[in-house]
Amino acid sequence: MKEAMIGSDMGVTLVGGGEIGVDDIPLALGHAPLLVAVDGGANAALASGQEIHAVVGDFDSLTPEDRARIPADRLLRIAEQDSTDFEKALNSVRAPVILAVGFLGGRLDHQFAAFNVLARFPDTHCILIGETEIVLHLPRALSVALQEGDVVSLFPMAAVTGRSEGLKWPIDGLSLAPDGRIGTSNQALGEVRIETDGPGLLAILPRRSMAAAITALAASRPHAIAGQSGAPLPARA
Structure with a gap:
């Protein structure tokens, strides 16, 4: 799989193709203003009216109509089928915090797959945002x-x-x-x-504790990641 292609020192909001509440994307962007769509999540990202900095995935759920609305240099296709699109996205993003909407609710197998990915990326500070709860992997x-x-x-x-x-x-x-x-x-x-x-x-906490959880994760990682910026980085093979 390719190494990281997107970096942000402001935090990244991932938008997946699952259930997304009307306030989910604005809530996440208030804390993590760089928006990255995950495959079919581009539909909700486009509908939100926010700028999409990149789309990551194998594009099996990205419609031709949505694809045509996104600049080609922001389409980061990873064709292999051995990982989920959520895993592809976490492999492609480096940020102090990643807030993920559209990964909870809906199909149970998709939710369990997301939990599995969180467990396999223990050093990535990612918070899944659901209707009433958030889910994160606990640092040490x-x-x-x-x-x-x-x-x-x-x-x-x-x-x-x-x-x-x-x-x-x-x-x-x-x-x-x-x-x-x-x-x-x-x-x-x-x-x-x-x-x-x-x-x-994994910890499952009330949704209203998200800001406190972001602060806590930042405190658990005292040193910022070097070489980050607020814009997508070019893809590297």
């Missing part, structure tokens, strides 16, 4: 300002252990696994800190 340590009573669900995509502060039911001493104990329906007592001993743990 994250402190996020939540409200008392907020639902905090932890779902392991691999065997993982860790520690927590600020959860009603701490995870200290627990072994979490997708085919064993999971950590759904926990509650925040206020600010929550979670440390993990390895990758693979």
Whole structure:
């Protein structure tokens, strides 16, 4: 697969082809103003009236009509079929935070595929935005300002252990696994800190905590990525 083709120090909004609420794209762009459509997500991106900086994917869902409306140098086609379009997009983007709309809701297999990709890109700060919740892969340590009573669900995509502060039911001493104990329906007592001993743990938080989650992810990565800009970078073989 090609190396990164798009870089932004402002954050990137990915628009997929799944369910997208009327406020989803404006909400994401308010925090991550560079818009990248993922294959058939170009339809919703075009309908939003926002500038599309690039379209990434194998283009099996990109209609000829939509393709004709996008400058050719912004069409980044990756033809191989061994990865999903979401994976192609994460492989093609480097940014301090990536906000992804159109990947939750709708078909369950597409949602599980998105969770799988999050787990395989543990160092990529990507947040999936749904109708009422957000989903992110937890870094090794994250402190996020939540409200008392907020639902905090932890779902392991691999065997993982860790520690927590600020959860009603701490995870200290627990072994979490997708085919064993999971950590759904926990509650925040206020600010929550979670440390993990390895990758693979997804957090599901209330949608209204997105800004706090973005701030927390930024704090977990003290050094900015070098060589980024606010415009697409040319494709490299």
